[in-house]
Amino acid sequence: MTDQLLDQALVEEATKKSGLVWVRGLPGQEDGASSRALWHVWHDGAVCLVGDGPGEQPLPDLVDGGDAVVTVRSKDKGGRLVSWSAKVVELAPGSEEWDVTVGELKGKRLNAPDGEAMPERWARECRVVRLAPTGSTTALPDGSLAAAPVPTSATTRRAAPAGLPRLLFKKRRR
Incomplete structure (x- = not known):
């Protein structure tokens, strides 16, 4: 019981403090499936997200009633702190829960058009x-x-041609 309470406290505190979380939906995906970095708001004991619309972040395959895995990073070092399982709930527009959640999200949304x-x-x-x-x-x-x-065929910068320094220094002397 103590371990469960400590895990719950770690999840809540780490997620509250982190500006980004990595979310992976659909538990049927193989390990190493791509996660998506998303901005969020921690509200009422859960991560709240908005997306999948014009000008908003694309959400991964999150199905209402499905499961997801959330990975939280350390705000100061950027490394992984904790990964936790979540139940996905899509909020219906106009519901009381939707209105309260959108109020929280609206306060944190930067550069809204x-x-x-x-x-x-x-x-x-x-x-x-x-x-x-x-x-x-x-x-x-x-x-x-x-x-x-x-x-890819892209490369890093190659060595400068041997004659280039002479050309550059010649122009400076003039």
């Missing part, structure tokens, strides 16, 4: 999703989960 009309646009064109912790945390991996770079 439409200001005070933002909640109406969210109701028409976006999804507001709540990720409620299920109480289970996931052990952090020992190694990096960074993806291997995609093969």
Whole structure:
């Protein structure tokens, strides 16, 4: 019981303080499936997100009633602190819970193109999703989960041609 309370406190405090969380939906995806970095608001014991509309962040495959995995980073060092399982709840526009959640999200949304009309646009064109912790945390991996770079013909800067310094210094003397 004590471990469960400590995990719950860690999830809440780490998520409140972090400006970004990484979210991966659909539990059927294989390990290492891509997670998406999302801005959020911690409200009423859950992560609240808005997205999937014009000018808003794209949400991963989050299905109402489905599961998701949320990974929280350290605000000061940027490393993974905790990963936890969540139940996905999509809020219906106009409901009391939707209005309260949108009020919290609106206060944290930076650079909104439409200001005070933002909640109406969210109701028409976006999804507001709540990720409620299920109480289970996931052990952090020992190694990096960074993806291997995609093969490309792009290169880093090459050595300067041997004659270039003479040309540059010649122009300075004039």
